[in-house]
Amino acid sequence: MDFLQRLSLFLDRPLFPWKKLILGFSIGHYLFESFLTLRQYQVLQRTKPPAVLAKEISQETFDKSQAYGRAKARFEIASGLWAQIQNFAFVQLDVLPALWSLTGAWLLRWAPARFSGEISHSIVFVMAFIVIQQLLNLPTRIYNTFVLEERFGFNKQTPALFVTDMIKTNLLTAVIMPPILAGFLKIIQKTGNQFVFYLWVFAAGLQLFTTTAYPIFIQPIFNKLSPLDEGELKKKVEQLAASHKFPLQELFVIDGSKRSAHSNAYFYGLPWKKHIVIYDTLIEKTETSEIIAILAHELGHWKLGHTTRLFGIAQVHLLYVFSLFSVFINNASLYSAFGFHAQHPIVIGFILFSDALSPMDTVIKLLLNVLSRKFEFEADDFAKRLGFRSELAASLIKLHAQNLSTMDADWMYASYHFSHPHLSERLKALDWKPQQALTSEKDKDKEGVAKASGRDEL
Numbered sequence: 001m002d003f004l005q006r007l008s009l010f011l012d013r014p015l016f017p018w019k020k021l022i023l024g025f026s027i028g029h030y031l032f033e034s035f036l037t038l039r040q041y042q043v044l045q046r047t048k049p050p051a052v053l054a055k056e057i058s059q060e061t062f063d064k065s066q067a068y069g070r071a072k073a074r075f076e077i078a079s080g081l082w083a084q085i086q087n088f089a090f091v092q093l094d095v096l097p098a099l100w101s102l103t104g105a106w107l108l109r110w111a112p113a114r115f116s117g118e119i120s121h122s123i124v125f126v127m128a129f130i131v132i133q134q135l136l137n138l139p140t141r142i143y144n145t146f147v148l149e150e151r152f153g154f155n156k157q158t159p160a161l162f163v164t165d166m167i168k169t170n171l172l173t174a175v176i177m178p179p180i181l182a183g184f185l186k187i188i189q190k191t192g193n194q195f196v197f198y199l200w201v202f203a204a205g206l207q208l209f210t211t212t213a214y215p216i217f218i219q220p221i222f223n224k225l226s227p228l229d230e231g232e233l234k235k236k237v238e239q240l241a242a243s244h245k246f247p248l249q250e251l252f253v254i255d256g257s258k259r260s261a262h263s264n265a266y267f268y269g270l271p272w273k274k275h276i277v278i279y280d281t282l283i284e285k286t287e288t289s290e291i292i293a294i295l296a297h298e299l300g301h302w303k304l305g306h307t308t309r310l311f312g313i314a315q316v317h318l319l320y321v322f323s324l325f326s327v328f329i330n331n332a333s334l335y336s337a338f339g340f341h342a343q344h345p346i347v348i349g350f351i352l353f354s355d356a357l358s359p360m361d362t363v364i365k366l367l368l369n370v371l372s373r374k375f376e377f378e379a380d381d382f383a384k385r386l387g388f389r390s391e392l393a394a395s396l397i398k399l400h401a402q403n404l405s406t407m408d409a410d411w412m413y414a415s416y417h418f419s420h421p422h423l424s425e426r427l428k429a430l431d432w433k434p435q436q437a438l439t440s441e442k443d444k445d446k447e448g449v450a451k452a453s454g455r456d457e458l
């Protein structure tokens with residue numbers, strides 16, 4: 001008997017208090033994250049910027065960024081508490097089994113008999129589950145967009161766009177989710193104990209397909225991509241790509257300004273055919289040389305194999321998830337603790353299993369962020385070696401100021417949450433010496449700085 005089988009027998013104990021354990025995980029996780037947020041809150045109350053930024057960031061911008069950070073921290077604690085209350089009620093009131101029998105009854109009543117199997121039932125169940133979750137989370141989403149982001153000048157979404165986005169997303173889910181879920185369940189039904197390998201191949205194929213199909217079929221539903229105009233920027237990007245044999249196929253500008261003034265640039269595509277997408281907001285607010293420095297950083301991620309390595313890690317992670325799922329899929333004590341005594345629907349098993357696995361997710365998140373920060377330093381260093389040191393530093397400072405991104409952080413909070421090193425660390429690594437304030441002519445005639453969503457994804 002192999003290890004996984006032994007583990008699965010070991011974990012299937014009648015009357016094992018799965019409910020208590022999973023609730024305990026969830027509460028523990030919330031307390032842990034809130035503890036980190038409170039630590040970060042102390043840092044967000046400092047009144048002076050870190051020394052390395054003293055000359056670049058005005059007191060006013062710093063104060064605003066601290067206030068924005070504090071508002072987000074309070075929001076995190078409150079929305080986390082709301083999620084805990086929901087989760088607790090779901091578990092205590094046995095919402096999962098109730099919804100499972102309700103959706104089963106709907107199918108019996110409304111659908112032709114051939115749709116009464118587990119697959120159709122699971123699809124209707126998941127759809128209903130998504131709708132319920134969405135309704136419950138609507139207040140927090142509305143608050144985040146129209147109160148919090150709005151207050152700091154980041155929100156560009158109108159209520160109409162918010163609603164149409166939501167409708168579009170749901171329609172899209174209704175089209176995409178059923179075949180994927182059906183494939184997932186069919187594979188498990190057909191291959192029995194061997195499902196791990198087949199599911200893994202299915203998931204990897206799905207990822208490749210999404211990478212290709214997303215920009216062509218899905219992104220245009222939400223945003224407009226247009227080819228970058230001829231000019232200095234285009235010429236310089238092409239030169240940069242050519243000098244590193246980057247397989248650049250097409251250069252696009254995306255209308256990110258439709259939702260938020262958040263600025264960004266990224267690559268996508270298959271290994272031999274890449275596209276570069278630049279946000280209109282980035283072009284509007286940044287000098288050409290700084291955009292090139294940002295793209296040099298991105299190119300570093302590609303050249304240093306970060307993209308490939310992250311794809312590899314994602315595959316190993318999937319294999320780990322599916323292997324452990326095979327341990328839980330027949331765990332009768334887990335199903336019955338949550339009110340599934342006679343039936344053991346696979347999709348329910350997967351939901352419960354994900355909850356049971358959540359403490360491991362915390363550890364994985366921490367490790368992935370450690371790796372991601374290492375990659376960011378390496379990509380910065382790549383751009384620096386290409387001679388973009390001061391342009392990169394300037395663009396980082398500018399974007400952080402515009403985004404009101406957190407400029408300093410508690411080390412514990414940062415280790416766990418940050419996929420990117422914070423600004424002071426990056427400037428230190430770039431050997432940046434505090435200089436005169438970096439305000440270009442381009443910025444001076446703009447009122448206010450807060451024009452982007454608090455993200456930076458360089």
Ligand SMILES: [Zn+2]
Pocket residue numbers: 297298301375376379457458
């Ligand atoms: Zn990066």
